[in-house]
Amino acid sequence: MIRYVRVLITVCAFTFFAAVALAAPLANHVFIVSFDGGNAAVMQQSAMPTLKKMMKEGAGTWKAQTTFPSVTLVSHASMLTGVGPAKHNVIWNGWEPERGPLAVTTAFTEAKKTGMTTAMYVSKRKLEHLSLPGSVDSFEVPSSKSNDVAAAVSKHIVEKKPSLCFIHFTDTDSTGHKFGWGSPEQVRAFGDEDNALDAVRDAISAARLAKDSVVILTADHGGHEKTHGTDSPEDMTIPWIAWGKGVKRGFSIAAPVTTYDTAATALWLLDVPIPAEWDGKPVTSAFKRKAVAAAN
Numbered sequence: 001m002i003r004y005v006r007v008l009i010t011v012c013a014f015t016f017f018a019a020v021a022l023a024a025p026l027a028n029h030v031f032i033v034s035f036d037g038g039n040a041a042v043m044q045q046s047a048m049p050t051l052k053k054m055m056k057e058g059a060g061t062w063k064a065q066t067t068f069p070s071v072t073l074v075s076h077a078s079m080l081t082g083v084g085p086a087k088h089n090v091i092w093n094g095w096e097p098e099r100g101p102l103a104v105t106t107a108f109t110e111a112k113k114t115g116m117t118t119a120m121y122v123s124k125r126k127l128e129h130l131s132l133p134g135s136v137d138s139f140e141v142p143s144s145k146s147n148d149v150a151a152a153v154s155k156h157i158v159e160k161k162p163s164l165c166f167i168h169f170t171d172t173d174s175t176g177h178k179f180g181w182g183s184p185e186q187v188r189a190f191g192d193e194d195n196a197l198d199a200v201r202d203a204i205s206a207a208r209l210a211k212d213s214v215v216i217l218t219a220d221h222g223g224h225e226k227t228h229g230t231d232s233p234e235d236m237t238i239p240w241i242a243w244g245k246g247v248k249r250g251f252s253i254a255a256p257v258t259t260y261d262t263a264a265t266a267l268w269l270l271d272v273p274i275p276a277e278w279d280g281k282p283v284t285s286a287f288k289r290k291a292v293a294a295a296n
Contacts, residue, residue, distance in 0.1 A: 038219025
């Protein structure tokens with residue numbers, strides 16, 4: 001009997017370690033691109049050929065939801081920490097360094113634990129609140145213009161080839177507040193950000209990472225008239241698009257997607273353990289069955 005138990009333990013141990021050895025990331029590089037103020041309906045009406053082509057070539061939904069209140073720092077905190085505001089406790093929306101670092105982990109922190117490289121290239125200084133000490137190898141705020149952000153992050157992508165990279169464009173939020181959501185000026189700004197996205201995609205290709213990367217396109221919040229922050233559909237509804245390795249082609253995501261699922265999906269793709277306390281879950285329906293099986 002004792003011998004049988006020993007054999008059983010040996011077999012179980014071998015099976016476990018074999019499974020671990022065979023586990024591999026679905027992608028070695030994940031790029032999250034956030035369009036600040038990205039009202040899904042307005043984006044669909046805007047001239048964004050690169051984004052719309054990536055939607056056709058990938059999987060996505062125009063009905064994803066952000067968290068309330070639908071404002072930049074609170075929403076981005078959920079996007080990158082994998083939890084809602086009740087857990088990350090970001091209740092402000094400006095650069096307030098006296099508040100200190102977040103009390104919760106982020107996707108960057110978890111990625112760094114496994115030795116991965118990380119980067120954040122953003123258009124607003126307040127997003128530095130999400131860069132915990134030692135979690136982001138390169139944090140830059142090139143300017144408030146998407147073309148400047150794209151140029152800076154493109155250089156970094158080619159030179160450093162980050163494992164997890166967050167990119168933030170804010171032209172559309174600025175024009176929304178000034179001219180209104182859905183205004184001709186904001187529609188043009190979405191076109192500018194689409195050009196910036198195209199530059200980023202070119203950099204991914206130039207770095208020879210395209211075949212081993214997943215790009216997630218999303219937004220922090222929408223907007224209406226000249227504001228946002230409410231729980232109205234105009235403010236809460238955002239796009240969520242996955243494009244790249246292992247992604248289903250031309251797939252419409254039917255399952256509910258919330259912004260904190262972005263962080264969980266990024267870690268799942270990179271084969272990084274997802275913290276048990278996270279609210280977010282990987283959007284596995286966006287990926288091919290074989291890819292999901294391999295990642296799991």
